[in-house]
Amino acid sequence: MSLTVLIPWRSQPSRIAAFDAVATWYRTHFADVEIRTVDSPEAVFNLAQCRNLAVAGVQNADEVVVINDADTLPELESLLAAIAAAATSGVVHLPYTEYRWLGAAGTTQYAAGRPLVDCDFELVHGACSGIYVATPATWWAHGGQDERFRGWGFEDAAWYLAHATLLGEEPRRHSGRVYALHHEPQLRAGVQYDANAAWMERYRAAVGDAISMRALVLARLS
Template identity: 60%
Template sequence: MTNLVVIPWRPAPSRIPAFERVLAWYRAELPEFRVETIDSDDDVFVLARTRNLAVARLADPGDVVVINDADTLPEAGPMRDAIAAAPRSGRVHLPYTTYRWLGPEGTAELEAGSAAADCSHVLVHGACSGVYVTTGRTWAAHGGQDERFRGWGFEDSAWRLAHEAILGVPPQRHEGTVYALSHVPETRAGDQYDRNAALMERYREAAGDLDEMAALVAEGVAVRASNATSGPGLAA
């Protein structure tokens, strides 16, 4: 098992405080873990692709990687539980059962010194993003994430449906909380967003049909193979 955390990261002014807080959390709570950042050379930030590239960092497909969004704080106990379970489960692990978006108010309270658990927040029901714990083998077994989702929107929900359909089980959750920090929201509109929404609808329609889902995922894997000729770039 590797002690590797990879953070998808493309600098943006409003995101830097959250990113720095995530780095500080790992230094304090899981100091034995090596933390790296990753980006791609795409003209827009492609979160799905950076997550796939993060898994590709693993030297052995049985090794474990933590993929942690740059604005999301986990808890150490659930994280350690997820890391310990991931090599033998055949599932991706989510080290939380509760997802709290702190928003501007809660994030300001955190910056002022309040504990994350005491900050104002909004509960996000059904969240399946923020932090993933997986082996390379498990990620490949259900196709990873679909790199046709460019910009922002839907890649997480589509991934969850593919995981459930192809692996036959949902991602494994561990009792605990993650805290999403506030920053300037990304634009979720325009032609690319509409294409993302249309692709998400195809995932919803395929959710009850294993063959249809497998074919849809295979399309995405083919796109990833075509993207592989462009190498990732590392942030600082």
């Protein structure tokens, strides 16, 4: 099976091992996989912009692609189910119902050969990021992700609300787990984080109002 995997990526020493693990997982499970890394041109890493740029680089609007964070591993069966469904559904698919953060202990266990499902973890409630499965046509149908969220925080939650409001349903989940590997955490505080939080309130205010939500999204695209 051929597959294109898009990974937002800016190299940092503590993240290299996780990135290598993600790349190895895909090369192990897919004989014909193309892994494309995308960085944002800004000095401050912009995860939403990376995802948008990655999808914009896919020429076939109907090709199903996997947008995969550089630290997150899926389970094969749920990923395959998401890939199959995303071709015709018109919505984005999340290949998990459970998001496990392995932390330092669980990540060390995995590196030593323990199966992912048996590694120590913390459950992240309400997760809506990590791995997306979609066609470019679907990604752009609700505006992609908002690049006004810079640094870290809220871009995934805002996207989730826009998807639900503009496409008429939440992203579809497939039963299974994803596993986030340990690395040095990013600072989620300060002026930029506060600005992201304030912008997120605009999205919350537009929930269920397609006209307001579309205007919010189009303001970024214009």
